[in-house]
Amino acid sequence: MNVLALDAAGRFSLCAVKRGDDVAYAGSVYGQGAVRAVYTSVDLALEQAGLKAGQLDAIVVNTGPGSWTATRIAVTYTAGLAFGAGLKVFGYSGFAIGKRLDPRGVAFIDQLGKTVAEGAGEPGFTVNLFGNEDGAAYLNDRRAWMNEMLKLGQEALANDAPGDPLELRTTYFQEFLAGARN
Amino acid sequence: MGLVLGIETACDDTAAAVVDDQLAVRSSVVWGQKQTHLAFNGVVPELAARRHAEVIMQVVKQALDEADVGLDDLSAIAVNNQHGLVRSVVVGVSTARGLAVATGLPLIPVHHVEAHIFSAIMTNLELFDEHICLAVAGGHNALIHVRGMGDYEVIGRTLDDSAGEAFDKVGSYLGLPFPAGAQVDALARGGNPHAYDFPRPKMKDGTLNFSFSGLKTPVRMVAEKLQSPDGAADVAASFERAVVDVLIAKTLAAAEQKGVKQVSVAGGVACNTLLRQELPRAAAAHGIKVTLTPPKLCTDNAAMVAGLAQYKLREGAESKLDIDATPNAPLGKRAANYRPSQSS
Numbered sequence: 066m067n068v069l070a071l072d073a074a075g076r077f078s079l080c081a082v083k084r085g086d087d088v089a090y091a092g093s094v095y096g097q098g099a100v101r102a103v104y105t106s107v108d109l110a111l112e113q114a115g116l117k118a119g120q121l122d123a124i125v126v127n128t129g130p131g132s133w134t135a136t137r138i139a140v141t142y143t144a145g146l147a148f149g150a151g152l153k154v155f156g157y158s159g160f161a162i163g164k165r166l167d168p169r170g171v172a173f174i175d176q177l178g179k180t181v182a183e184g185a186g187e188p189g190f191t192v193n194l195f196g197n198e199d200g201a202a203y204l205n206d207r208r209a210w211m212n213e214m215l216k217l218g219q220e221a222l223a224n225d226a227p228g229d230p231l232e233l234r235t236t237y238f239q240e241f242l243a244g245a246r247n
Numbered sequence: 248m249g250l251v252l253g254i255e256t257a258c259d260d261t262a263a264a265v266v267d268d269q270l271a272v273r274s275s276v277v278w279g280q281k282q283t284h285l286a287f288n289g290v291v292p293e294l295a296a297r298r299h300a301e302v303i304m305q306v307v308k309q310a311l312d313e314a315d316v317g318l319d320d321l322s323a324i325a326v327n328n329q330h331g332l333v334r335s336v337v338v339g340v341s342t343a344r345g346l347a348v349a350t351g352l353p354l355i356p357v358h359h360v361e362a363h364i365f366s367a368i369m370t371n372l373e374l375f376d377e378h379i380c381l382a383v384a385g386g387h388n389a390l391i392h393v394r395g396m397g398d399y400e401v402i403g404r405t406l407d408d409s410a411g412e413a414f415d416k417v418g419s420y421l422g423l424p425f426p427a428g429a430q431v432d433a434l435a436r437g438g439n440p441h442a443y444d445f446p447r448p449k450m451k452d453g454t455l456n457f458s459f460s461g462l463k464t465p466v467r468m469v470a471e472k473l474q475s476p477d478g479a480a481d482v483a484a485s486f487e488r489a490v491v492d493v494l495i496a497k498t499l500a501a502a503e504q505k506g507v508k509q510v511s512v513a514g515g516v517a518c519n520t521l522l523r524q525e526l527p528r529a530a531a532a533h534g535i536k537v538t539l540t541p542p543k544l545c546t547d548n549a550a551m552v553a554g555l556a557q558y559k560l561r562e563g564a565e566s567k568l569d570i571d572a573t574p575n576a577p578l579g580k581r582a583a584n585y586r587p588s589q590s591s
Binding site: 098100101103104119133134139140141144145147148150152230231 | 293300304334338340341342344346348349350569571
């Protein structure tokens, strides 16, 4: 089963491609523009995995919260890829991904240094979306995160979840706090 | 028969279209966002981008469905990546790039304003030859000397507001909901264009530039003094007359200056009733022929994007997957002086 996971919510665009038991990781900084960063990370990860988009079985994307523009690019890019290749695409919020890593949930620090946590109580861990300027370290820190995204994609496929690219949406902090998305 | 899927997200219209190699529009879907921006009396860039992202795939699918084709039937995908609100433009670019990578189809980037120029050419193929294009909308207001496709010189531009912005602002003074251009037009049909003698900014300054910011203030002062809604039609008609007088004078001056006998009008304001009536009449007196772009191709749409890509493909354009959103890109090789106004 070949699955691609994309997360552009933080300082870098991160992509992981699972081909059988192997996983290829790639990251790209936003310095040359978020559009290029997103598709460069995807191109690199696919190349490392030796796959074309059409050989994937599914795509998973972090729908936010995080960088508004980069996340929006990741969501629309993966929707285009999925629609074009006839694939399923599954969107998960950062909160949903984080909760898989620690049931107590995750807190995010945004670019204003503000912490946004899910629900009440102490979160299991904190993700500083924009704090780490070292791309390699950032990617290393987020490997478990990307692996969890890949697992979510495999499970969604196994459960025959719809994965309709026409229904893929971005998640924003405010909508989360207002309870508009879950 | 090669079909091109065009995608356009420059401002607040999410659009997709399929155009064939004879430039026939097989489908053209435009998803507007009036309700999203109504409360703000103008386009809010972040909200526009969010709405684009929510509907873009549905718009693409609808365009394909209405053309009764699938992605396998296409020969290329085209997208505006060179003009508009950056947050909006990136949505179209990323969607188009995703589709192109997945399908292996060529990706053809185009400039939004060049696509507007081409929308007139799709109407009248004689315009492949030298002409003057009045490109006038909410986000741009320029006189362009088109020497041929790809060879443009912007010889006049707005120094502040575009005519489209002025229409929207005046509409708000008269209590009309945003976007108000079409409603000011409709209101003006029942008014007296000579009721108020509003200024014609820069009409006789000897340049081909425009300035509509200064026209708004006298209109607002009159609108604020209106005792009843009955007078609104006269204000709308007088304002419209002032704008159209300037647009006509500058356009004819441009044609005369360049010795050109063909003029085209494109962009959202090209839908204006008075401009469509008066410009051909005034131009005819100078032996100048005017091509009015059909209204459905005037406002932002993706048919013009796909049509321009058809032309570019015919001229040997190659796929460019390494694209980015460059919303302040100059228009053509001679247009380094052109910069769009801040709002679109």
